[in-house]
Amino acid sequence: MAQINVSQQLKAPIGSIRNYEVNETVNIDGVDDIVQGEVRLMRTDRGILVRGTLHTEIELTCSRCLSLFNYPLTLDIEEEYLPTIDIVTGAALPLADEPGCFTIDEHNILDLTEAVRQYALLTIPMKPLCHQECSGLCPICGANLNHSSCNCPPEPADPRWSELSKLVLTNSKASANKEKGTK
Numbered sequence: 001m002a003q004i005n006v007s008q009q010l011k012a013p014i015g016s017i018r019n020y021e022v023n024e025t026v027n028i029d030g031v032d033d034i035v036q037g038e039v040r041l042m043r044t045d046r047g048i049l050v051r052g053t054l055h056t057e058i059e060l061t062c063s064r065c066l067s068l069f070n071y072p073l074t075l076d077i078e079e080e081y082l083p084t085i086d087i088v089t090g091a092a093l094p095l096a097d098e099p100g101c102f103t104i105d106e107h108n109i110l111d112l113t114e115a116v117r118q119y120a121l122l123t124i125p126m127k128p129l130c131h132q133e134c135s136g137l138c139p140i141c142g143a144n145l146n147h148s149s150c151n152c153p154p155e156p157a158d159p160r161w162s163e164l165s166k167l168v169l170t171n172s173k174a175s176a177n178k179e180k181g182t183k
């Protein structure tokens with residue numbers, strides 16, 4: 001869990017900066033993934049602005065061949081975290097009326113977990129491919145065509161095309177016969 005105590009920084013003047021090395025496990029897609037990188041925390045007039053680039057790798061299922069593969073994710077994080085209590089008086093602060101804004105809890109803990117999870121989920125492709133040229137599975141026997149070829153006949157063509165190909169075939173036969181006839 002990527003939790004940072006920011007009590008000192010909340011007392012610091014606006015613009016003060018702190019770099020934080022991230023090396024944590026975050027549950028992104030049901031399993032714990034290691035998230036690494038560096039974020040820069042800056043005190044703003046309202047709270048703490050977090051910016052940085054984080055890297056992780058998640059396991060995805062290829063949408064064509066259904067095999068599992070590791071997919072690297074780069075997360076460019078930029079979020080402002082707002083405090084829920086006044087750092088000096090300890091009084092509860094009214095929550096900013098910004099839906100979905102991230103907050104610093106009453107123990108002055110800034111938790112990156114949810115932001116990392118949300119950024120990661122936005123970065124995951126809708127139809128992941130193990131590699132761009134993935135050959136997929138044979139629709140007849142289910143063989144993974146990346147690893148082996150199978151002996152299945154080629155996919156039956158669209159019936160609309162087979163009518164056309166018959167026509168092309170008879171035409172070519174006819175012209176072949178015509179050619180023979182002229183000789």
Ligand SMILES: [Zn+2]
Pocket residue numbers: 062063064065066067129130131134135136
């Ligand atoms: Zn694949």
Ligand SMILES: [Zn+2]
Pocket residue numbers: 138139140141142143150151152
């Ligand atoms: Zn097959």
